[in-house]
Amino acid sequence: MGFKKVSRRGFVGGTAALSSVMVAAPFVRGAHAAGKLSIGFWDHWVPGANKATQKLVQEWGEKEKVEVQIDYITSQGNKLLLTAAAEAQAKSGHDIMTLNTWLPARYADQLTPVNDIMEPLIKQNGKVNGTVEYLGNIGGKWLAVPATSGTQMKGPCSRLDYMKQYAGLDMREIYPAGAPPKADNWNLDTFLKAAEACHKGGHPFGIGLGTTSDNVDAIGTFFHAFGAELVNAKGDIVVKNDAVRQVLDYYKKLMHYLPDDVAAWDDASNNKFLVSGQGALILNPPSAWAVAKRDAPKVAEQCWTHPFPAGPKGRFGPFLPFFWGVWNFGKNQSAAKSLLTHLSQRSSAEQMVEASGGYDLPSFANFMDFKVWAEAEPPKGTLFSYPDPYHTQTLSIAAAPAPHKIAEQIYNQGTMTQMAVRYFKGEPMEKTLDWASNELEGFMRN
Amino acid sequence: MADIAAPTATAVAGDRRTGLHRLMQRKSTIAFLMALPLILLIGILVLYPACYAIWLAMLNKSMSKFVGLGNFQFLFKRDTFWDVVFQSCLFAITAVVFKAIIGFVVAHFVHNIPSKGQRKWRGMLLVPWVIPPAMSTLAWLWLFDPAYSAFNWILAHFGIGPVPWLGEAAWARFAVILVNIWAGAPFFMIMYLAALKSVPEQLYEAAAIDGAAWWQRIWYVTLPMMRNIIAITALFSLIVTFANFDIVRVLTNGGPLTATQLFGTWGFKLGIESGDIPLGSCVVLFMVPILAVAAAFILRDISRRGSEV
Numbered sequence: 001m002g003f004k005k006v007s008r009r010g011f012v013g014g015t016a017a018l019s020s021v022m023v024a025a026p027f028v029r030g031a032h033a034a035g036k037l038s039i040g041f042w043d044h045w046v047p048g049a050n051k052a053t054q055k056l057v058q059e060w061g062e063k064e065k066v067e068v069q070i071d072y073i074t075s076q077g078n079k080l081l082l083t084a085a086a087e088a089q090a091k092s093g094h095d096i097m098t099l100n101t102w103l104p105a106r107y108a109d110q111l112t113p114v115n116d117i118m119e120p121l122i123k124q125n126g127k128v129n130g131t132v133e134y135l136g137n138i139g140g141k142w143l144a145v146p147a148t149s150g151t152q153m154k155g156p157c158s159r160l161d162y163m164k165q166y167a168g169l170d171m172r173e174i175y176p177a178g179a180p181p182k183a184d185n186w187n188l189d190t191f192l193k194a195a196e197a198c199h200k201g202g203h204p205f206g207i208g209l210g211t212t213s214d215n216v217d218a219i220g221t222f223f224h225a226f227g228a229e230l231v232n233a234k235g236d237i238v239v240k241n242d243a244v245r246q247v248l249d250y251y252k253k254l255m256h257y258l259p260d261d262v263a264a265w266d267d268a269s270n271n272k273f274l275v276s277g278q279g280a281l282i283l284n285p286p287s288a289w290a291v292a293k294r295d296a297p298k299v300a301e302q303c304w305t306h307p308f309p310a311g312p313k314g315r316f317g318p319f320l321p322f323f324w325g326v327w328n329f330g331k332n333q334s335a336a337k338s339l340l341t342h343l344s345q346r347s348s349a350e351q352m353v354e355a356s357g358g359y360d361l362p363s364f365a366n367f368m369d370f371k372v373w374a375e376a377e378p379p380k381g382t383l384f385s386y387p388d389p390y391h392t393q394t395l396s397i398a399a400a401p402a403p404h405k406i407a408e409q410i411y412n413q414g415t416m417t418q419m420a421v422r423y424f425k426g427e428p429m430e431k432t433l434d435w436a437s438n439e440l441e442g443f444m445r446n
Numbered sequence: 447m448a449d450i451a452a453p454t455a456t457a458v459a460g461d462r463r464t465g466l467h468r469l470m471q472r473k474s475t476i477a478f479l480m481a482l483p484l485i486l487l488i489g490i491l492v493l494y495p496a497c498y499a500i501w502l503a504m505l506n507k508s509m510s511k512f513v514g515l516g517n518f519q520f521l522f523k524r525d526t527f528w529d530v531v532f533q534s535c536l537f538a539i540t541a542v543v544f545k546a547i548i549g550f551v552v553a554h555f556v557h558n559i560p561s562k563g564q565r566k567w568r569g570m571l572l573v574p575w576v577i578p579p580a581m582s583t584l585a586w587l588w589l590f591d592p593a594y595s596a597f598n599w600i601l602a603h604f605g606i607g608p609v610p611w612l613g614e615a616a617w618a619r620f621a622v623i624l625v626n627i628w629a630g631a632p633f634f635m636i637m638y639l640a641a642l643k644s645v646p647e648q649l650y651e652a653a654a655i656d657g658a659a660w661w662q663r664i665w666y667v668t669l670p671m672m673r674n675i676i677a678i679t680a681l682f683s684l685i686v687t688f689a690n691f692d693i694v695r696v697l698t699n700g701g702p703l704t705a706t707q708l709f710g711t712w713g714f715k716l717g718i719e720s721g722d723i724p725l726g727s728c729v730v731l732f733m734v735p736i737l738a739v740a741a742a743f744i745l746r747d748i749s750r751r752g753s754e755v
Contacts (some may be wrong), residue, residue, distance in 0.1 A: 077580075078718060078719065085718055085723075087510075210701050260613060261610045262609070263702035263703070264612035264613040264698065266613075276594070283628065409721075409722070412720040412721075418703050421702065424702065443723075446507055446508060
């Protein structure tokens with residue numbers, strides 16, 4: 001993959017000096033900058049999480065004397081996606097728009113480059129991870145600013161009791177709260193054995209194989225762990241390789257221990273599976289735990305979020321970033337950039353993370369030590385490892401490092417999950433690879 | 447010259463006024479003017495998007511180059527496209543046939559209920575049709591839900607193992623067709639009921655005098671009298687069912703694999719979700735020739751019967 005691991009200390013040195021530069025050079029309300037600013041924010045799943053962005057924007061607007069209008073747009077029914085598509089077509093809409101995962105690349109020609117704010121922010125806040133760089137920085141141009149709100153990791157959320165009872169694994173010992181992990185043996189073999197044991201115990205792992213985001217993010221991480229690429233960074237179809245065969249074989253074994261209907265799962269299925277008390281492990285941000293905390297406290301008390309098992313090519317974490325982009329047809333671009341700088345400050349990010357109960361994950365390296373993750377309970381420390389404070393895994397996105405327009409198709413059409421289901425259902429390996437190759441050829445279209 | 451020209455000009459203006467007056471008095475002009483707001487509305491909301499979709503379908507992926515019919519040629523080579531064609535036809539034809547049969551049977555039952563209680567039954571039977579499909583399909587999703595399926599819970603009481611309603615291709619196809627039939631059959635029922643009420647009672651009396659059995663009355667009286675309404679209802683439903691989006695989107699999202707993708711859902715997946723708007727438009731436009739052929743056959747049949755009458 002070639003993603004660099006996040007270094008949290010790399011840029012601490014220059015932070016203080018740069019902060020003072022940022023403070024000394026505030027947004028100046030020039031003739032073109034004053035006036036109104038409209039923002040399309042993602043409508044957060046977590047109740048009350050929107051209040052943080054609302055408060056931050058309001059205080060910025062009052063300080064800069066800019067009239068700000070916020071629209072919280074849900075991603076239910078793809079409303080966020082449709083709004084972005086409509087605005088890009090009409091070349092009219094919000095000044096700042098929340099763009100999920102692949103959209104900065106999709107609308108590269110219609111976004112104002114934000115290098116002028118991203119470079120100082122990186123110096124100030126630490127590096128961003130490789131996935132954010134891959135999705136947001138194209139051809140040396142930062143097309144959007146990584147948004148704290150909405151960005152998430154879809155690592156394992158295990159049931160402490162089931163994992164101990166059926167698989168003999170004490171996840172709290174492997175990933176202790178407040179101490180470095182002891183995860184040398186937490187690898188894909190252990191994972192498979194645990195899946196088998198929990199399945200036998202009547203509480204299987206809940207990993208979906210539909211074509212929605214949670215399912216694709218999950219399988220994408222397994223592909224990375226095996227070093228399996230469908231299309232390489234140059235855009236060549238390389239699906240017929242041993243790593244892909246290995247991961248499909250692995251998934252075939254794993255699927256025997258998953259519920260029968262995982263091929264029909266959507267993004268809500270795994271949450272429901274955990275909250276219902278049936279599942280021993282799901283791959284999801286802490287939203288399922290948060291729902292359990294409200295609706296099924298006994299389940300929540302047993303949940304423990306932690307990094308992914310390591311594969312032959314390393315330990316990868318399924319990371320799904322959101323971005324804030326500035327349309328190049330926006331009327332108040334300098335004000336938009338000023339606001340994005342404000343939202344990317346440490347205190348702003350911390351407020352967003354706190355309001356989301358730890359769900360949101362900032363992309364800057366120096367922001368991984370907020371106390372909300374250490375303090376979340378029950379059980380105490382349940383989210384300590386969610387931001388991977390010891391940087392044990394490479395944050396990844398399914399279909400990377402393929403060129404964006406191809407990777408987006410692989411991701412959104414669930415090519416990898418479809419391959420796994422086909423092979424599991426008895427299709428010969430080579431036929432599955434031929435099918436995938438044919439699909440990928442179709443994605444090459446310009 | 448001026449003396450001569452002046453009255454001529456007045457006369458011409460008068461003629462014009464009279465001509466305009468006559469034009470305005472024509473029934474067809476009044477009808478046109480009254481329909482004009484609707485025509486404009488259709489132009490803005492139907493014609494413009496349709497033409498725009500055709501234009502989009504002829505652009506390349508990044509919408510920067512005109513490629514003519516290139517996208518259509520590309521689709522012909524995709525296996526998934528032919529799967530979608532098959533599934534759309536299977537979905538639409540099966541659903542319409544069952545909706546028509548169920549609608550016909552239920553319309554007869556309702557028709558035979560004494561008129562006092564008929565209104566209540568009509569109202570109740572129309573409920574599935576009047577609920578927004580996205581909402582009612584959510585309820586069906588919970589019934590079929592992998593983790594909480596109410597149907598499986600009931601089956602379990604009879605010792606029948608869990609059915610993967612949405613997890614297996616055949617079951618998933620069955621599920622989306624079933625929900626479509628449930629939502630659409632009341633439309634057929636109400637149309638057929640209206641047609642039944644318009645069949646003259648004397649025809650049934652004459653048939654009864656001739657000793658016709660119940661099925662003969664249906665075959666020789668009811669069906670011939672309802673043929674046009676059956677054809678029009680079937681055509682209308684075929685168009686709507688072919689273009690279905692919400693039921694599949696909510697229930698299966700096109701899965702498992704691509705077993706329940708229809709033109710509408712696959713077009714959305716390609717165009718909006720995957721960022722290939724031209725190819726998405728192209729997929730959706732494939733409905734037009736298929737439906738045009740169906741419409742031509744059905745309408746030709748209706749007009750032939752009309753001329754026979």
